[in-house]
Amino acid sequence: MPEAAAAPLDDPRPPRKLYRSSDGRWLGGVARGLAGHLGLPVVWVRLAFVGLFMAHGLGALLYAAFWFFVPLGVGGVGDQKPPSFVGTETLPDGRRRLVTRKPDKGQIVALLLMVVVAVVFVGSVNLSGAAKAYLVPAVLVAAGVALVWRQADNARRARWVEAGRRRRTLTFLRAGAGVLLVTAGVSGIVVLQGTAQLGAVLQAALAVLVGITLLAGPYLVRMSQDLSQERLMRIRAQERAEVAAHVHDSVLHTLTLIQRNAENANEVRRLARAQERDLRTWLYRPEGTGKEEEDEPATLADAVRRTAAEVEDKHGVPIEVVVVGDCPLDERTSAQMQAAREAMVNAAKYGGEGGAVQVYAEVEDRTVFVSVRDRGPGFDLDAIPADRMGVRESIIGRMERNGGTARLRAVPGGGTEVELEMERAEKTA
Amino acid sequence: MSDATEANGTVGAAEAAGTGASGERHVRVVLVDDHRMFRTGVQAEIGQTEQTGVEVIGEAADVDQAVTVITATRPEVVLLDVHLPGGGGVEVLRRCAPLSADTERPVRFLALSVSDAAEDVIGVIRGGARGYVTKTITGTDLVDSIFRVQEGDAVFSPRLAGFVLDAFASTDAPPVDEDLDRLTQREREVLRLIARGYAYKEIAKQLYISVKTVESHVSAVLRKLQLSNRHELTRWATARRLV
Numbered sequence: 001m002p003e004a005a006a007a008p009l010d011d012p013r014p015p016r017k018l019y020r021s022s023d024g025r026w027l028g029g030v031a032r033g034l035a036g037h038l039g040l041p042v043v044w045v046r047l048a049f050v051g052l053f054m055a056h057g058l059g060a061l062l063y064a065a066f067w068f069f070v071p072l073g074v075g076g077v078g079d080q081k082p083p084s085f086v087g088t089e090t091l092p093d094g095r096r097r098l099v100t101r102k103p104d105k106g107q108i109v110a111l112l113l114m115v116v117v118a119v120v121f122v123g124s125v126n127l128s129g130a131a132k133a134y135l136v137p138a139v140l141v142a143a144g145v146a147l148v149w150r151q152a153d154n155a156r157r158a159r160w161v162e163a164g165r166r167r168r169t170l171t172f173l174r175a176g177a178g179v180l181l182v183t184a185g186v187s188g189i190v191v192l193q194g195t196a197q198l199g200a201v202l203q204a205a206l207a208v209l210v211g212i213t214l215l216a217g218p219y220l221v222r223m224s225q226d227l228s229q230e231r232l233m234r235i236r237a238q239e240r241a242e243v244a245a246h247v248h249d250s251v252l253h254t255l256t257l258i259q260r261n262a263e264n265a266n267e268v269r270r271l272a273r274a275q276e277r278d279l280r281t282w283l284y285r286p287e288g289t290g291k292e293e294e295d296e297p298a299t300l301a302d303a304v305r306r307t308a309a310e311v312e313d314k315h316g317v318p319i320e321v322v323v324v325g326d327c328p329l330d331e332r333t334s335a336q337m338q339a340a341r342e343a344m345v346n347a348a349k350y351g352g353e354g355g356a357v358q359v360y361a362e363v364e365d366r367t368v369f370v371s372v373r374d375r376g377p378g379f380d381l382d383a384i385p386a387d388r389m390g391v392r393e394s395i396i397g398r399m400e401r402n403g404g405t406a407r408l409r410a411v412p413g414g415g416t417e418v419e420l421e422m423e424r425a426e427k428t429a
Numbered sequence: 430m431s432d433a434t435e436a437n438g439t440v441g442a443a444e445a446a447g448t449g450a451s452g453e454r455h456v457r458v459v460l461v462d463d464h465r466m467f468r469t470g471v472q473a474e475i476g477q478t479e480q481t482g483v484e485v486i487g488e489a490a491d492v493d494q495a496v497t498v499i500t501a502t503r504p505e506v507v508l509l510d511v512h513l514p515g516g517g518g519v520e521v522l523r524r525c526a527p528l529s530a531d532t533e534r535p536v537r538f539l540a541l542s543v544s545d546a547a548e549d550v551i552g553v554i555r556g557g558a559r560g561y562v563t564k565t566i567t568g569t570d571l572v573d574s575i576f577r578v579q580e581g582d583a584v585f586s587p588r589l590a591g592f593v594l595d596a597f598a599s600t601d602a603p604p605v606d607e608d609l610d611r612l613t614q615r616e617r618e619v620l621r622l623i624a625r626g627y628a629y630k631e632i633a634k635q636l637y638i639s640v641k642t643v644e645s646h647v648s649a650v651l652r653k654l655q656l657s658n659r660h661e662l663t664r665w666a667t668a669r670r671l672v
Binding site: 283284320322323324325356358360362371373417 | 546565587588590591594595621624625626
């Protein structure tokens with residue numbers, strides 16, 4: 001059923017993000033960016049905006065909203081000439097400077113088009129005298145805001161091009177002009193307001209506030225966007241450093257030890273096993289659980305793994321552990337763990353030549369089952385002298401005292417398996 | 430999981446030679462792993478073609494190479510590493526899906542990885558691999574697994590059996606399509622024995638069924654694992670903070 005299996009696999013592509021296009025743009029790069037995102041020709045999008053503009057200026061509002069919220073990015077529709085208009089050239093004195101792009105035909109056309117459309121729009125709207133008085137200040141405010149917003153874009157682009165150091169004065173000039181325009185427009189509105197004393201002051205304050213928000217808005221939005229991106233990068237770098245530190249501390253250390261003990265096969269094997277286990281624990285454990293601390297295990301799965309690790313280290317026999325389910329340790333299961341430990345030690349001691357010892361633990365609704373199995377020579381249970389305490393007392397006796405059962409299967413030549421079963425204490429959860 | 434010891438691979442290889450000599454089994458295999466050392470090691474473990482019947486007809490070190498080699502040579506079994514440059518074993522499985530769907534000469538995949546993390550295991554099994562063994566496997570067992578996969582059966586390592594048991598056991602809330610997702614009592618029993626490290630032969634003896642029956646149970650588990658609803662597995666994975 002491979003088709004059936006292939007179907008539900010996750011789509012690995014990351015979600016696409018909308019950017020304004022930084023190259024080949026006429027005004028803010030909104031149309032190009034949008035066209036690239038939607039996979040449509042740019043002309044369609046531009047026409048749509050112009051069309052919407054006719055509908056009571058909705059297009060302009062939309063365009064402004066996109067310009068405000070969508071970050072400037074590289075890309076858009078990639079059908080045009082390479083972005084050669086913003087580049088660097090090397091001056092005779094060795095410095096590099098930004099080559100200003102020359103306004104191309106498209107931009108001039110766009111500008112003319114905008115003026116025409118704006119004139120038509122203003123002409124078509126039937127304004128009363130009072131509203132007309134507000135028009136000039138409003139246009140002033142709009143122009144100022146536009147200037148400042150463009151500034152924010154330029155700052156971003158300069159960072160990619162890595163050449164934005166110069167032309168500081170122009171930057172300040174632009175920003176200053178924008179602030180001036182907005183202030184003029186806002187005060188114009190306030191002056192036109194006329195006589196009413198308190199209301200006028202309040203409105204003036206409000207107008208200034210709105211003006212400031214409009215001016216600072218784009219910077220704030222972009223700053224928060226940049227900030228979150230930088231935070232992400234920092235977290236990644238930190239993680240990488242942590243991995244590197246751990247690899248350095250433990251893995252390299254172990255490899256050195258292995259080189260030094262190259263003749264001693266058993267020691268090498270023991271070191272490698274211990275390191276492998278350590279690395280696995282470190283890589284696959286969820287964050288913050290048992291990475292460093294050496295306290296008592298709190299859950300059964302943890303206890304089984306730790307016991308197996310200790311026996312493995314002590315006796316140099318690999319122990320493979322499979323745990324299904326988990327539950328908190330209580331008195332009974334602790335006793336079961338001790339019995340299991342004894343079984344593991346026995347398996348490692350007497351059955352270790354047959355290969356890895358297999359430990360399987362399963363937590364069921366009412367019982368906990370542990371099986372320890374080796375591939376050693378096996379033995380005859382009845383043939384063990386009565387004074388030998390290991391199996392009888394430490395495993396069978398301990399289990400029975402705590403209300404569990406232990407079964408031994410020891411086929412000569414076929415390995416030994418110890419099965420431990422214990423009732424779980426009443427569920428607390 | 431036969432009697433061969435894991436500790437000394439040379440013994441395993443020698444025994445592998447014994448396994449293949451008895452029959453005239455033959456299988457063509459492509460090895461996909463980005464570590465050249467490991468590919469060489471596997472070749473040595475598998476042993477001589479005339480003795481074990483396993484013929485390595487191609488190797489690949491990344492996803493693109495693997496797809497090219499597999500398409501060109503049409504092997505019967507692909508030994509596939511999980512972590513590969515270019516998208517991993519899952520990507521190879523995805524791009525080779527039409528080949529493995531072929532009813533005439535299907536290409537089957539056996540994942541062979543050093544990782545036994547649950548997300549890797551479940552990922553390739555759901556991607557369509559017919560089995561999953563870890564790289565600590567002995568030569569004998571590997572040869573055995575290759576033939577098993579060639580015949581269309583599933584091969585589980587104890588750890589994988591543990592994951593599957595865990596996945597199906599821990600979700601007690603009623604699933605949407607109960608018949609499809611639940612393991613039968615018998616399948617669960619078989620899985621438990623695999624998790625305890627029993628070989629298929631030993632399981633058959635213990636449950637008084639034939640080896641073929643054991644294999645069909647395991648294949649059924651594999652099928653259910655692939656078809657079990659996403660919701661359940663996702664929840665299982667999130668509960669263990671794997672995703």
